Amino acid sequence: MSVQLWTWILVGITFALYFGIAIWARAGSTKEFYVAGGGVSPLANGMATAADWMSAASFISMAGIISFAGYDGSVYLMGWTGGYVLLALLLAPYLRKFGKFTVPDFIGDRYYSNTARTVAVICALIVSFTYVAGQMRGVGIVFSQFLQVEITTGVIIGMAVVLVFAFLGGMKGITYTQVAQYCVLIFAFMVPAIFISIQMTGNIIPQIGMGSRVEDGTFLLEKLDNLHTQLGFKEYTEGTKSTWDVFAITLALMAGTAGLPHVIVRFFTVPNVKDARKSAGLALLLIAILYTTAPAVSVFARTNLIETVSDQEYTSLPEWFKNWENMGLIAWSDKNEDGKIQYVNGDATTGKPEFTEARGASGERLIANASTETNELYVDRDIMVLANPEIAQLPSWVIALVAAGGLAAALSTAAGLLLVISTSVSHDLIKKQLKPNISEKGELLAARLSILVAIIVAGLFGIYPPGFVAAVVALAFGLAAASFFPAIVLGIFDKRMNKQGAISGMIVGTVLMLFYMIRFKTGLIGVLEPLPASEWWFGTSPEGFGTFAMLINVVISITISRLTPAPPKDVQEIVERIRIPSGAGEAQHH
Amino acid sequence: MTKPDKSEAYWRENKKYLAILLSIWFVVSFGCGILFKDLLNRYSLGGFKLGFWFAQQGSIYVFVVLIFVYVWLMNRLDKKYGYNE
Incomplete structure (x- = not known):
């Protein structure tokens, strides 16, 4: 059977499964819609969290990025x-004990202020929209590359599918679909990785294969380091x-991860504090399976790529090379006219390759913007995972599986984010601020309508991706780190923290992060071009700046809170109550 | 123990656990994987340079273990103070 037929079959089966679950898990109340009734088992929640967390970026892009970035x-x-x-x-155990529906709920109640709640809602919306746009685009790309439909059609199919299970089931539908999506995506990621590990190192476990010896007796990583040195790349x-930038980026991503609203909200769905802790452990265990395999995939793919293409005649290259070239994700320009691929350090093109209609002497697609550097080959990072099974000549069902896995990863994350967006609007804005006496039924309707609007907006972002999407993904983490993370942690661990401190910290952190990002990623402030790396403050890249903005947030919050009155007695009692794990069951009913 | 004393003692022990576990979290990732990577890279673990292994494999394994140790410690602590349900 052909790859395309296999892909249709696997995508069809998995979609039918998601629909089935959506119909089975319809939500009847706001509590079911927002937090799946608060009765999800720790394992199911762990799987759902893992699927929620692992996006199209984790599944498709991450191994590719590592493949080119190495250490x-x-x-x-x-x-x-x-x-x-x-x-x-x-965070998780205390927020579960607090027992409301959303992150702005916690911020609003803990800091006894609707201003704080509104600041939190705005941050949640910016973070979630930034993130969801990338997911819908991912759905479109998988459809267009594996099933040869237009990206736009792909995005619309994706929107329709998410709509069904998010609109009907809310958090309940999303949770159980995500459990299924986790199984699909992890299977789809592991199967090719295991195949390739056996092929290259004879070891069935990719994590060990990565550190094993290859056929010629050298260690795989040693061999790759040598190949890199020969071609002029850094080992x-x-x-x-x-070192400082690696440190800053890592810390910003960690704090950002812990502060992302769609991840935090998952811990409101389990029955009690004990289960929230256990569920976080299970989620990380399930995530770690993919995250420890990805660097192995990167090493396999990188070695395979170099060995297959470096110094080879273009005409003798395997079929996949020409397929991806036709899709515009690989480009080769024969600068020294020897008919062979020279793959060395340096940019082959200036920016993304621009193809002309013509073909060159060896039959390659000619490009208009070849650079003056020696390197002749451009490879899009995203194809490392998508093309890996083809490069390793795996059976067609394995190649098709990757498509189904990529879709599962993108759809599960999109659904989780859309729910956060709709909850922010229907619960935090309408119910808590604009129309407090809205009926349960009215709120549920508002939640469903806002999810509908959110899906349409996200879909439009996917069809017409704004140029800034790539630049702002790092912003989502930076913002979460600079706004929510300190406000929540201080709200739990510092009883003296008051609204003046927390609000000023959140605002300064967020504004500082936005300013730095806009200044160094776009040319909107001051100069026309984004400023170069030499202008970075303390050598911190925009990706790592979240760490800096977070520290400023903490310093400002603590200073201002000590200069202003302590929070009221009843708020201090909330803090004392959330520190004690028992009694979370009742806290749910409010 | 009176009620406030009991909850304060519980909170103190909780914070002690957090300090220990988060120190380990910091040492395996920021320490072994980043700050002391070059030093550790002089040693190897199978085909891995040790610093590189911590950055791309080891730290993640330790993270998983840390959370489960935390779960175990806290369940024990909850029982000790009668906060288990």
């Missing part, structure tokens, strides 16, 4: 897993970023 890619591996330790130890296991 520098560690920031994502440590950052996106280490954040769960913070979440499990500093794979060494980095090019400064």
